[in-house]
Amino acid sequence: MKKILVSVSSLVLLASALSAQTMSDALTFGQSNYYGTARTMGMGNAVTAVGGDLGSISINPAGGAVSAFSQFTFSTGWNTASSTSSYAASYDTYDSGAVYTGGFENKKSRMTIPNIGMNLYFDTGNRSGILGWNFGFMVNRTQSYTQMISASGLEGHTSMTGAMATFADGMPGNILGNNNKFDTEYPWNSICAYDGGLINYNADAGTYYGSAETKNLVGGQYSYEVLGWLKQNIGTTTLGSKNDIVMNYGLNVDNRLFLGVSINCPIINYKYSEYYAEIAQDPADFPVTPEFFVPSSGKYEQGAATHYLGSTYNYNYVGDISGINAKVGAIWLPTDGLRLGAAIQTPTAYTIHEQWYVDVSADFQDAAQNASSSSPTAETTYDFRSPYSASFGVAYTLGRVGMLSVDYEITDFSVMKFSQQYDDGFYSYEDPYYRVNRLNKLFCGVQHTLRAGAEFRVLPSFSLRAGINLATNPERHYKDSEGDMVYAADYDNWFDDYESGKFVLDDKGRYSSDRLFSLSLGAGYSSPGSFYADFAIRRTSLPDAYYKAYSTYLNHKVGDTTYDIVSPSVKSKLSQFDAVFTFGWRF
Numbered sequence: 001m002k003k004i005l006v007s008v009s010s011l012v013l014l015a016s017a018l019s020a021q022t023m024s025d026a027l028t029f030g031q032s033n034y035y036g037t038a039r040t041m042g043m044g045n046a047v048t049a050v051g052g053d054l055g056s057i058s059i060n061p062a063g064g065a066v067s068a069f070s071q072f073t074f075s076t077g078w079n080t081a082s083s084t085s086s087y088a089a090s091y092d093t094y095d096s097g098a099v100y101t102g103g104f105e106n107k108k109s110r111m112t113i114p115n116i117g118m119n120l121y122f123d124t125g126n127r128s129g130i131l132g133w134n135f136g137f138m139v140n141r142t143q144s145y146t147q148m149i150s151a152s153g154l155e156g157h158t159s160m161t162g163a164m165a166t167f168a169d170g171m172p173g174n175i176l177g178n179n180n181k182f183d184t185e186y187p188w189n190s191i192c193a194y195d196g197g198l199i200n201y202n203a204d205a206g207t208y209y210g211s212a213e214t215k216n217l218v219g220g221q222y223s224y225e226v227l228g229w230l231k232q233n234i235g236t237t238t239l240g241s242k243n244d245i246v247m248n249y250g251l252n253v254d255n256r257l258f259l260g261v262s263i264n265c266p267i268i269n270y271k272y273s274e275y276y277a278e279i280a281q282d283p284a285d286f287p288v289t290p291e292f293f294v295p296s297s298g299k300y301e302q303g304a305a306t307h308y309l310g311s312t313y314n315y316n317y318v319g320d321i322s323g324i325n326a327k328v329g330a331i332w333l334p335t336d337g338l339r340l341g342a343a344i345q346t347p348t349a350y351t352i353h354e355q356w357y358v359d360v361s362a363d364f365q366d367a368a369q370n371a372s373s374s375s376p377t378a379e380t381t382y383d384f385r386s387p388y389s390a391s392f393g394v395a396y397t398l399g400r401v402g403m404l405s406v407d408y409e410i411t412d413f414s415v416m417k418f419s420q421q422y423d424d425g426f427y428s429y430e431d432p433y434y435r436v437n438r439l440n441k442l443f444c445g446v447q448h449t450l451r452a453g454a455e456f457r458v459l460p461s462f463s464l465r466a467g468i469n470l471a472t473n474p475e476r477h478y479k480d481s482e483g484d485m486v487y488a489a490d491y492d493n494w495f496d497d498y499e500s501g502k503f504v505l506d507d508k509g510r511y512s513s514d515r516l517f518s519l520s521l522g523a524g525y526s527s528p529g530s531f532y533a534d535f536a537i538r539r540t541s542l543p544d545a546y547y548k549a550y551s552t553y554l555n556h557k558v559g560d561t562t563y564d565i566v567s568p569s570v571k572s573k574l575s576q577f578d579a580v581f582t583f584g585w586r587f
Contacts (some may be wrong), residue, residue, distance in 0.1 A: 040521020043453030044467020048393025049341030065250030161210025197371030228285025
């Protein structure tokens with residue numbers, strides 16, 4: 001199947017914008033999955049109307065004023081992320097559907113410290129009105145990013161080298177003669193791909209083609225095609241966590257109304273690496289005759305004929321992210337046993353400092369043609385606004401026997417926004433984040449989260465807990481005027497056509513049926529003195545993840561019909577298992 005040389009100005013190669021300024025990463029940084037203490041996690045984090053625990057303060061800042069004593073807690077635990085990934089090769093039309101095969105299982109485990117903190121309670125001595133106030137300082141984990149995905153399969157129609165060649169069009173073929181080639185306006189991954197032998201320049205046509213593609217001249221027009229089978233290996237690894245540094249202040253009014261406010265400083269440590277490799281199953285199917293620019297003559301000369309064996313592509317990203325938000329909340333006891341709670345969190349203002357680099361390599365039968373290239377380490381800093389959220393809860397205490405609690409939380413991800421900083425010595429009058437912010441607004445929406453928990457005291461000093469958590473997927477999609485589904489990646493690929501009105505979406509966004517679901521169990525011990533200890537486990541099933549090795553780039557013509565051949569993709573079923581121990585002391 002052949003790639004006809006057409007305009008691709010509206011298409012974007014995966015990792016062509018190599019920083020984390022994407023809709024996917026906006027969702028990654030904007031979402032939370034509360035950890036806190038073992039008690040809150042054991043109850044499914046349904047604690048908006050409960051309080052009394054340092055883990056609950058991240059959900060409702062009024063929780064710190066509920067207990068009329070001071071306390072210190074320390075939590076440690078274990079997180080295991082699991083994935084089962086399958087591979088789908090390219091197929092001829094978007095409507096035919098992908099067939100995923102194979103099942104690669106990965107597990108990655110890490111120790112965690114999901115909570116540490118102290119809450120000080122001060123009795124005012126009043127008999128009515130404000131009976132006490134509290135000040136707390138703690139660190140609560142609100143997200144874990146640990147995940148590993150890998151898959152492999154055979155592909156006979158497309159190649160990463162072809163995709164990278166398509167998106168290098170427009171870059172001069174003599175770029176490697178520039179000693180400051182990485183200081184030019186051209187994408188570093190395209191420069192590395194050319195320097196590292198993944199793509200070749202066709203001086204006659206002024207365009208690029210992949211080292212896994214064969215160059216043909218038919219009727220005065222060049223086309224390129226993949227003629228053999230490639231073994232493709234795809235993998236990603238994600239590490240890191242989000243932890244909220246919380247400063248909390250609360251008031252106890254007549255033991256009926258509890259008010260609280262928190263200043264929260266989320267700190268995100270995020271590392272992401274992406275690996276791609278392809279291996280020619282029969283090198284004879286992949287002849288290569290590269291052209292080189294010779295500065296002394298100012299001309300392009302052909303190198304020795306050889307055959308493509310394979311190539312690798314690595315992308316590594318590190319993000320140091322810090323932010324600030326405020327949260328206010330209340331817990332009200334209208335009657336004995338009944339508790340009502342509510343909390344509202346402002347959008348978080350983040351500053352993102354990121355570093356990333358790319359390295360590639362290509363192997364050929366002629367060892368003299370083997371090549372590799374690495375980019376410098378890039379650094380950039382920009383701002384990001386995550387969404388606001390609101391939670392509401394109701395709980396009922398069953399005397400000294402136990403408690404039942406239900407929470408509802410709503411978060412609007414459509415308001416997420418990237419922006420450039422004004423004090424970094426550079427400012428562009430054209431918004432460099434318009435494209436991704438447009439995708440955020442169109443393809444992100446409201447997430448609804450339902451949490452429920454129970455706690456039963458089976459002995460005066462021993463309790464059992466259980467909880468569930470169900471959250472909808474905030475990603476949206478649409479239908480176009482022909483009735484085909486349009487996802488964020490499709491809109492991104494043909495961004496100019498959709499924005500200009502050439503392609504039209506319907507006016508109703510549709511949400512994925514995927515859900516986040518977690519089930520937790522826990523137990524707690526409270527001594528007659530000041531010491532107490534809690535334990536909880538939680539298993540979380542995450543929405544399926546779909547990962548494209550590279551963007552669709554082919555425009556294949558059969559007769560009078562043109563097809564876009566969808567690039568291979570990976571589907572991953574993701575889950576996490578958490579275990580948390582909390583040790584606490586009252587004083």
